Amino acid sequence: MNWDRPTPFVIALKVQPDDIDGLGHANNAVYVTWLERCAWQHSQHLGLDLATYRQLDRAMAVVRHEIDYLASAREGDELELGTWILDWDRRLKMTRQFQLLRPRDGAVLLRASTTFVCIELSSGKPKRMPAQFLEGYGAAIAIEP
Template identity: 75%
Template sequence: MMWDLSNPFVIDIEVAADDIDGLGHANNAVYVSWLERSAWRHSQFLGLDLAEYRRLDRAMAVLRHEIDYLASAYEGQQLQMATWIVESDQRLKMDRCFQLIRPADGVTLLRAKTTFVCIELSSGKPKRMPAEFVEGYGAALQPAFPMEL
């Protein structure tokens, strides 16, 4: 697989019938749900699951998505979504990049960058990352994404 960066965290995706819109391909909103699924699974892999978020009274919430839709996905296709944490100020913000590939032909269907902000769950207000976030997400930090989005 030709990933944009080394050492990706990768999940497998199968395009379901419910993912298809009136134009016959996966709806753009479905791609966003795949970004979320990929980010959550990576967080869980790093030991930062929902239970840990609740224990710490902190969460990483989406502040901004930048998405380049490069090609369409169709029902029944097998896809792979890779993600990398590419930047963190280790206080409030963190950037995560994504790449969606169709392994059958190696085509990249999507590239995206999401900026997250750390919030206090009990208030919804921005709060400094706890040490567990700095350590867990920091351990997965990769060099900056090589392309402009």
């Protein structure tokens, strides 16, 4: 695969009939769902699951999506969505990059960036990342190519 950066965390996706809109391709909102699914599975892979979030009274909440839709996905397409953590301030903010590929022809369907802020679950207010976030997410910071 022709990933933008080395060693992405990757999930496999298959475009389902319910993903298709009136124009005959995957609806834009479905792509956002896929981004969330990939980010969440990566967090779980790093040992930061929902139980840990609740125990720590912290979570990473989306504050911004920037998405470039480059090509359409059609029903039945098998896709791979990769993510990297590119930037963080070790306090509140973290940025992920995403790339969606269609392996059968190598097409890049999407590139996206999402900014997250650490919040306290009990109040919803921004709070510093706990040590477990620094360890887990910090281990996954992508090195510039």
